[in-house]
Amino acid sequence: MNIRADHDVLVIGSGAAGLTAALTLAAECKVIVLAKGKLTSGSTAWAQGGIAAVLDAGDTFEEHIRDTMVAGAGLNRLETVEFVIERAPQAIARLVELGVPFNTEGPDLHLTREGGHSHRRIVHVADATGWAVQTALLKAAEEHPNITLLPNRSCIDLITGKHEQRYSGSGRVWGAYALNEETGRVEAHLARATIMASGGAGRVYQFSTAPRGATGDGIAMAWRAGARVSNMEMMQFHPTCLYNLEVKNFLITEAVRGEGGRLINPRTGTRFMEYYDAKRMELAPRDVVARAIDAEIKRFGLDFVHLDISHMPPEFVREHFPTIHEKLLTLGIDMTREPIPVVPAQHYTCGGILIDLAGRTDLPGLYAAGECSESGLHGANRLASNSLLECFVFGAAAAEDILANWDDFDAPPAIRPWDESRVTDSDEEVIIKQNWTEIRRFMWNYVGIVRTTKRLERAQHRIKLLTDEVEDYYGHFRVTTDLIELRNLLQCAGLIVKSALKRHESRGLHFTLDYPQTEAEGQDTVLVP
Numbered sequence: 001m002n003i004r005a006d007h008d009v010l011v012i013g014s015g016a017a018g019l020t021a022a023l024t025l026a027a028e029c030k031v032i033v034l035a036k037g038k039l040t041s042g043s044t045a046w047a048q049g050g051i052a053a054v055l056d057a058g059d060t061f062e063e064h065i066r067d068t069m070v071a072g073a074g075l076n077r078l079e080t081v082e083f084v085i086e087r088a089p090q091a092i093a094r095l096v097e098l099g100v101p102f103n104t105e106g107p108d109l110h111l112t113r114e115g116g117h118s119h120r121r122i123v124h125v126a127d128a129t130g131w132a133v134q135t136a137l138l139k140a141a142e143e144h145p146n147i148t149l150l151p152n153r154s155c156i157d158l159i160t161g162k163h164e165q166r167y168s169g170s171g172r173v174w175g176a177y178a179l180n181e182e183t184g185r186v187e188a189h190l191a192r193a194t195i196m197a198s199g200g201a202g203r204v205y206q207f208s209t210a211p212r213g214a215t216g217d218g219i220a221m222a223w224r225a226g227a228r229v230s231n232m233e234m235m236q237f238h239p240t241c242l243y244n245l246e247v248k249n250f251l252i253t254e255a256v257r258g259e260g261g262r263l264i265n266p267r268t269g270t271r272f273m274e275y276y277d278a279k280r281m282e283l284a285p286r287d288v289v290a291r292a293i294d295a296e297i298k299r300f301g302l303d304f305v306h307l308d309i310s311h312m313p314p315e316f317v318r319e320h321f322p323t324i325h326e327k328l329l330t331l332g333i334d335m336t337r338e339p340i341p342v343v344p345a346q347h348y349t350c351g352g353i354l355i356d357l358a359g360r361t362d363l364p365g366l367y368a369a370g371e372c373s374e375s376g377l378h379g380a381n382r383l384a385s386n387s388l389l390e391c392f393v394f395g396a397a398a399a400e401d402i403l404a405n406w407d408d409f410d411a412p413p414a415i416r417p418w419d420e421s422r423v424t425d426s427d428e429e430v431i432i433k434q435n436w437t438e439i440r441r442f443m444w445n446y447v448g449i450v451r452t453t454k455r456l457e458r459a460q461h462r463i464k465l466l467t468d469e470v471e472d473y474y475g476h477f478r479v480t481t482d483l484i485e486l487r488n489l490l491q492c493a494g495l496i497v498k499s500a501l502k503r504h505e506s507r508g509l510h511f512t513l514d515y516p517q518t519e520a521e522g523q524d525t526v527l528v529p
Contacts (some may be wrong), residue, residue: 002187004179007032007148008174009402010039010191012155012218015044016130016388017370018197019079019137020395022422026357028403033141033509034178036198036213036491040134043199043371046211046389047130048253048323049114049123050393051095052385053088058112059119061085067353068386071116071285072379073508074522084386084393091392092244094122098136101125103297113397114254114321114384116285122385124132126241127321133388152181155198156215158366159188173225174412175367179241179479184283186418186479192409193365193402197220197395199400200349200371201492202304203485205229206444209238210376211252215485216492218337218372221493223529225428229364229528230374231351232492235499236382236508237449239263239289242333242340252324254384255280256309259320263289264306264339265296272305274297282390287381287509290344294449297343344449348387350378350509351499352524359398365409367402369394380508380522431473436489437467443493447500451512456501463494 007030011018013299014035052381054064054425064085069076092109096102103121111120125132141147155178161171174178198218202210223229240257242250257263263282266273277284284292293305309317314336318325319458321335328335352374359367360373370391377390402409442462446455470490474483503510505519 002185003190003192003415004032004187008028008192010034010194011191012194013042013195013199014039014138014149014178015042015197015199015370016137017395017429018131018195018393019141020368020392021195021197022147023137023144023397023401024396024399026144028148030148032148032150032191032378034176034189035149035151036154036217039138039149039151041211043211043214044391045134046209046251046395047133047388048127048489049126049255049385050112050119050129051088051092051388052121052383053092053120053123053389054085055089055123056119056121056472060122063118063124064121067118067384068377069379071383073518074236074379074381075508076525077376078319080357084377084390087393088389091389093109094392095133095136097319098140100132100136100258101467108154112255112258114258115283115289116383117349121511122249122255122258122453123128124255125325127255130388153178153180153187154484155221156186156266156479156484157189158194158221160225160363161413171226172386173205173366176221177418179484181483182479186420188418190412190415190416192411193367195338195359195398196366196368196372197351197370197391198372198480200352200400201489202346202349204440204443204489204493204496206248206440207348209240209241210251210346211278215489216349217485217488218368219352219495220488220491222366222368223359223495225366226525227366229352229529230493230524231499232353232495232527233503233525234350234378234380235346235350235496236286236350236509237345239286239291239344240307240342241345244341244438246389247331249345250327251347252307252340253321254286256307256321256324259309261307261309262311263293263309264460265300265302267300267302280340285381286347286384287511290449293342293344304341304343306485307342309519310337310339328409332495339432348382350374350380350382355394356387357397358401359394359402369398380510420478425478429480429482432486435470436482436486437491438462439466439489443496447497449511451500451510453501453512453514456497459493460501463490463497466490467494495527498527
């Protein structure tokens with residue numbers, strides 16, 4: 001087994017949070033960044049909308065904070081919301097320095113508006129902001145002599161010591177075991193500090209806008225190591241994913257509704273949001289719009305609803321949404337002249353590894369940032385375009401805390417090698433594919449937009465049976481990326497269901513027919529290993 005100890009800090013994930021952390025650390029530390037698959041395969045590159053920040057004289061931090069708290073349905077932590085939003089302008093300035101080509105309007109950055117926002121405050125690069133940000137961060141990281149980027153590494157588990165217990169099974173983190181996808185061998189990457197920036201768990205659902213690798217790896221690894229997780233039941237469903245049998249998981253950005261797009265029932269030909277949120281209509285928060293579309297589809301027996309922006313000037317639509325316009329044209333849809341068929345799909349993991357304002361987890365030596373974490377920013381529902389912002393702020397915060405306390409981080413000790421002496425290559429990989437498909441289907445049907453206790457209990461029963469099967473398989477065969485992901489998907493599915501069963505109310509993204517009321521005071525659902 002290859003053991004690497006020639007770096008100071010290990011960063012797991014090469015998206016916005018991970019690369020921000022790496023670039024912040026690299027001035028004083030040697031950093032290694034592990035990516036599952038390509039360096040650009042994470043969620044950051046897929047982000048269409050933009051980054052929320054108060055940059056207009058008519059807007060205020062207080063109003064951005066209020067909008068975030070309203071969307072979060074009383075489950076946000078106010079100190080976190082203030083911490084992130086007040087650092088947004090600084091985060092945008094850093095991105096401008098890195099060369100992100102944000103859209104401008106005269107001498108100023110162009111600001112668009114999205115659902116749940118009371119002002120235009122979304123900085124963007126047309127409708128492909130994430131790709132532009134990913135490109136700029138990656139270029140800076142590739143050029144930095146203190147940063148080593150390793151693609152095609154699937155992390156298996158954190159390397160922990162058992163002598164500093166805070167929760168059952170927990171100890172100081174010294175890095176991670178990772179499968180080298182090119183050689184098929186397991187490597188140990190040791191470090192004084194580890195930052196988990198591995199993204200969300202969207203692929204636990206049958207329909208998701210998340211990339212293929214969003215299998216909750218970091219959340220599952222941190223949980224197995226002994227870290228608490230919080231609010232895992234709060235899974236955000238994006239209201240408008242393209243409905244197309246040939247192209248799966250293509251997102252139609254929130255900004256289409258922000259710039260005047262209307263939701264239409266294709267059978268009646270009329271707008272329907274007035275029946276669900278007459279005041280905010282299409283600009284209501286995502287959970288409200290997603291449930292409205294879901295209800296409309298079920299009520300009328302539809303396959304999809306229409307999102308229509310064809311009443312706007314064609315040049316306006318092409319200028320604001322060039323990527324979407326071009327993609328739809330290849331599918332025979334001209335959004336300047338006709339409506340877009342859309343359905344809800346899982347979009348964002350609002351819960352995750354519990355962290356503080358410095359990105360610290362329960363485990364000494366382990367930090368987390370981005371979608372794998374639960375910082376208190378999003379609460380029960382993420383406000384549009386706050387996610388990339390969270391990545392920049394907490395990626396930097398974690399790095400800064402490590403640098404400020406560097407003397408507290410000891411060199412890693414000798415560690416136990418990865419043991420493959422009692423396993424063989426699998427001759428039954430069809431089992432992985434079958435179980436993967438089954439998990440995603442029952443999670444969509446039983447733990448989706450609208451839930452009941454009976455559905456959740458059915459899902460929990462299936463998870464228990466599959467867990468026994470997968471753990472037996474894991475114990476007998478050499479690891480592959482597919483097996484690692486299946487194990488983590490199942491772990492996250494269990495955490496989501498367990499959290500949902502503990503919440504006896506409907507709040508934000510968690511809506512259950514058995515408890516339709518909302519309690520007077522919101523409480524986090526915290527699970528302890």
